[in-house]
Amino acid sequence: MKKNFYISNLLIVLLTISCGQNSSEKELNGNWREVENEYSTWHFYPDSIVFKSSGTTLEKTDWNANKSQIKLEIPTFDRNSAGNLIDTINKVQIDYKLSKKKDSLFGTLKNNYCVHEFSILKTKNYxxxxxxxxxxxxxxxxxxxxxxxxxxxxxxxxxxxxxxxxxxxxxxxxxxxxxxxxxxxxxxxxxxxxxxxxxxxxxxxxxxxxxxxxxxxxxxxxxxxxxxxxxxxxxxxxxxxxxxxxxxxxxxxxxxxxxxxxxxxxxxxxxxxxxxxxxx
Known part of the structure; x- marks a missing residue:
């Protein structure tokens, strides 16, 4: 009985660790704003990314990162060969590098449609x-x-x-x-x-x-x-x-x-x- 109790607790601990963020993801948490376009903001949360630009808001709940890449998938629409709108997935990969202070990010975003180079600053307010x-x-x-x-x-x-x-x-x-x-x-x-x-x-x-x-x-x-x-x-x-x-x-x-x-x-x-x- 006691052995089963320990095993259950161990499974809970392992599950918690597996569902948590890694160190690279924790470094990204916070509010970021693009250097070239101050109207574009990135808000990294443990369970979501919220991106805003010129009145457009994009929220994606699933994202992951390591020390050099950020990946997420955005549900969107596209047209098939018949010209009809169909559900599709826009796969986004960002190759990035953080500054030593972890408050500046230089990245190259690649998705289904384009490549976009950008830099963002992590700040508490405008x-x-x-x-x-x-x-x-x-x-x-x-x-x-x-x-x-x-x-x-x-x-x-x-x-x-x-x-x-x-x-x-x-x-x-x-x-x-x-x-x-x-x-x-x-x-x-x-x-x-x-x-x-x-x-x-x-x-x-x-x-x-x-x-x-x-x-x-x-x-x-x-x-x-x-x-x-x-x-x-x-x-x-x-x-x-x-x-x-x-x-x-x-x-x-x-x-x-x-x-x-x-x-x-x-x-x-x-x-x-x-x-x-x-x-x-």
Whole structure:
């Protein structure tokens, strides 16, 4: 009787071990965000992977990994020779390498349709992701939602401001300073045109998205972002462009709020800008 009891307990222990995660899988558990596309996130859980990208959510409960590969199978649909939709399995294999700190992953994803190279960062929240990706340490100010506007983050070019040893550090998401601000703005607006097309009204939603440390005042932001640009109203119009046809670039300051956990839309405050530099 006692022997059977020990055997039963041993089987339970072995079953528990076999159903648990190995060391490589445990290292992957957590929240990850792609470096090249911050809207793509990977959430590794012991019993599932949840992948989100541009409003699309994919959840797969079965996955496994070793120190160099991640494998999962995604139920999907495909068309047979007759053109009818049929159930199929998209087999995904990711060859990957972790950094020494186990917080950066470099991978090549292969599935039934394509090969995709990517890199992701393991972070606790979006602010930590920004700090690591752009190499700037800052703490966003906190504020309630009174006086804040809900804005779409896709149209905002990021500006970062903080101070170190009484020196103001300021940079964009493309450059290590504001010296190339004109070219950076053009680069970001070209991205909007590429995404939506040159005639799409959404290209006019462009603004500067300022992530400034809580010690940086609104007035410092205003002084350092004295920018405007010419409007596009007269570009395809026979009416001559009037003198001084400029509009100020909208500037929004970002805050650290519980409501700002949603990356696509964030609460922000409009900062008044000084219009004395014209960008085409």
């Amino acid at each position: 602010n930590e992701y920004l700090n690591r990706k752009f190499g700037i340490e800052l703490t966003l100010p906190k504020r309630d939602t009174i006086g804040l506007k809900n804005i779409d983050t896709f149209y905002g070019m990021k500006i970062f401001m903080t101070s170190e040893n009484d020196e103001l550090i300021k940079k964009t998401e493309f450059s290590a300073s504001l010296n190339n601000l004109e070219n950076d703005i053009k680069r970001f607006k070209d991205k909007l045109v590429t995404h939506f097309g040159p005639k799409d009204f959404r290209n006019e939603r462009f603004y500067l998205s300022v992530y400034a440390d809580k010690k940086i005042s609104d007035s410092i932001i205003t002084v350092n972002l004295d920018v405007t640009f010419k409007s596009d109203f007269f570009l395809d119009n026979e009416i001559p462009r009037p003198p001084g046809d400029t509009i100020p670039i909208r500037v929004y300051r970002m805050y650290s709020n519980t409501e700002n956990n949603n990356l696509n839309f964030r609460k922000a405050k409009n900062i008044k800008s000084i219009a004395n530099i014209i960008y085409n």
